[in-house]
Amino acid sequence: MFEARLANGNIFKMIVESIRELVVDVNIDCSTEELSIQCMDSAHVALVSMSLSQSAFDHFRCDRSLSLGLNLPNVSKIFKMMGRDDTMVLKAEDSADKLMLMFENDKSGTIADFELKLMAIEAEQLGVPDTAYKCSISMPSSEFQRIVRDLQVMGDTCKISCTKEGLKFSATGQIGTGNILMRQNVASEKEEDHVTIDMEEPVELNFALRYLNFFTKATPLSPTVILKMSPGLPIVIEYPIEQLGHVKYYLAPKMEE
């Protein structure tokens, strides 16, 4: 049987919100170590990889590995009923044909419980190699969100280039061109405000802004976002969840015609 109790249930709600615009049906894989998700959007352009360690939970029991096949629009409807300070409990039998969800609130004394039918989802698993990337940039997630949102008015493609000058986001469209340059900045006392750029060699790649904007739905999960790029490879956009896990997005580049 599988049983997990998360004092800060809101973390799980934010994870659901961070992927539900990209994919409809997902398997949540449960093992003795973690809950994890790997799924692609229907166009196979973007991949989401989520991991939440068992150490994030107050109680975690998973007798044998199982996959919980969920329809995210339905899960999202249920999580709308979760209060901000609720504790979340998940339970499933080894047969994994339904999932029990409970939202508990000690202060108000309420317990809401839901039983959700699970589905068998055929999912293609991609083998994502553990690569050393040529550029790694850490920046405030709110700043990344603002940049990719603002650049949408200029065009639908964003050129991301990492050079000695800094990290540059550019978009070109009918009305003209916009560039936003982020320089390394470690002046602030708060580490989450820092911009750090590790560059082994310059990289310049083009990406669809629509997808970059989908990914920023993970912003509430983490004050910082990590961008990793290598020439001719999909970009990795990682939102660490404290020391307990992450939501990572992989996005295939747009090629020059």
Add this chain to the structure above:
Amino acid sequence: SGLQATLQQYFGYS
């Protein structure tokens, strides 16, 4: 602008 690549062009199935 530009042709959108897919992830299968980079990653194999596991």
